[in-house]
Amino acid sequence: MEENKMKILMTTDTVGGVWTYSLELCKALSDHNIQVHLAAMGAWPTEEQEREASKLPNIVLYKSDYKLEWMQDPWEDLEKAHKWITSIYQTIHPDVVHFNNYAHIENFWSCPIITVYHSCVQTWWQAVKGTSAPSTWSRYTALVKDSLNASDMVVSPTNAILEKAVRVHEVKSPTEVIYNGREINFSEEVEKEDFILCMGRIWDEAKNLRVLSGIAKNLPWPVYIAGNNINPNTGKEVEIENVHFLGELSSEEAVNIMQRASIFASPTKYEPFGLAILEAAKAGCALALSDINTLTEVWSSAASFFDPENAEDTQEKILQLIEGKEYRKVMAKKACAQSEAYNLQKMGSEYAALYKRLIVSRKTDINQLTPSL
Template sequence: METHHPSKILMTADTLGGIWTYALELVKALSAAGTQVALALTGNPLTEEQRQAASEIKNLTIYESNYKPEWMDSNLDDVARTGEWLLQLRDEVEPDLVHLNSLVHASLPWNKPVIVVAHSCVVSWWQAVKNYNAPKTWDKYKEFVTKGLQAADMVVTTTQAMMHMVAETYGPFKQSNVVYNGRGQQHFRFGKKEPFVFTMGSIWDEGKNISILAHIASDLAWPVYVAGDNTHPETGQSIELENVHFLGSLTNNEIADWLSRASIFALPARYEPFGLAVLEAAMSGCALLVGKIETMAEIWGNAAKYVDPNNADDVRDTLQSLIEDEFCRNIMACRAVKRSHGYTAEQMAQDYTYLYSKLIRNEVPVY
């Protein structure tokens, strides 16, 4: 059967979160199919670590900008300028297909098949975290995202639960699929496990909900280590909490080292469409404690302990139970490792290559 792998893709990403990690993993894994990727970046300038990581991927060409990602700006001031820049790149790169990891630009006149991956969105975040609709200031964002997703030739999410949320808010779509994220196991290792709880993120991130973990830490028998800062990014306010150790910003190698030694990884999130950090912890042999939300249950099944993210007593008691029960901890760690084998970068790339080929083979009409 003839294959129709794209030889060249124009992909978007931002430099500020998990999409950067996702994009690098995917691009690297796509090299097996001979696919070259032009990666158009929004957000902050690349760090030296990011630039070094990108330079090691032979099928990747980076294009940088200083435009803001749409999720940072309810007024969407940079959307038009970003769109003009992306279309210029389209003309320069001449891709076979466009892979957008942002939500608003699929409605541009690409004249190419367009796939959009909805990793997260402001509207679903607001509903999950605040339990009410996003303020009116985000109406323009919702309008632009709806237009973009409905124009896409295919919409992808990283879980079925996220697809339900996105389709309900922005649908209907022309085509849709779920592709689970993946990571390369070679980045992570098992070490001698030590008596501490580890987590990653900002204590002010209401979605990740690390604050509830930090505030019950004084009741735990083990210390809690946080890969993140204790200084608020806007106010400069710093906090000190008993039994909580803030490690600041860590390199990927440092995170891998901490995960290899952590006995428990905890992320009692209210909103987490996939959770690459949880996958990294599972690949490192940690017992997992996560928020009881649909996306986490879909990904981890019986390989994690679940807690009500709004119930501090539940978080404390479940964590303390894991701390006290070494046998249970070991069982949960083994389940997490086994489950993580289903979320590899290679499988992710195979799934995307299939979708790319499907779009190219169908000679998707231009709208």
């Protein structure tokens, strides 16, 4: 390792929460003298994303708009992305490759390979639709399985989602759970206001925000949704009584609205970890969350849980937080305290330790295979 600086080749995507996760991890790894060559796919990074990456001195950013494996007809792009990533690998000779997507892993790559299981179509389909994904996803599913089983280590942000991945994809590789971390700098203390905040696209089945259409009019507080309300299939705007759509927000705008919100609600049916929920907890929101095993694992008694399939239960739990001022304050404090467990220092230390452990293990394996003269 050049000048004792570890070198990581890491993939990321620019169209979801993996981008935030990747930058937060890179920030944490800078304290461990680790340089990250970050290969971005999915879409060209926005100006804001490029600015975010440029602020971190330990990142070398590689940009592309290659499709990700879950996108429509991605296979030609995946072949190009594979050659692109391989060329970066052969140029920089990393100590570890850290995949945040699913990719064909070459046998000639001599360094350890980590694949982080953030989510996949199969576990999404089972959680949201209650059945396995149709056969049209067979090629994708085979890629995910091969990628996970070709890795030296599979990492996941919760035990609950890891167990599903192991079962669905018959994972035989070693596994480890490293909880996500998040660091937010709040400029100043902001007074809480009487409204409920949600995040996500209204047509996203997994986010399940449409459950609000049946209960929002019965709530004494307005509901604000950070996310687009234009249906991509029809081009029409979705309108719901007592629901206000904020559109896509910048990072700064999202932090500001979270600081002002008293309650953060997430009726999601599928959430492997929930970075937005973590951000809301750090911003002092009381949490009203779906009673799904990944979220109960992360938040335990620090959130009010409801059945995401039951509008009446959802409404009741949110009303309890609205009407019980002291209860709401207690729950907000509990959520904020719980959020401290998911910090950058812990995440960075655990990934750095894992990288080092795998490097030592790989060197030991090579030495054992090398005949003595």
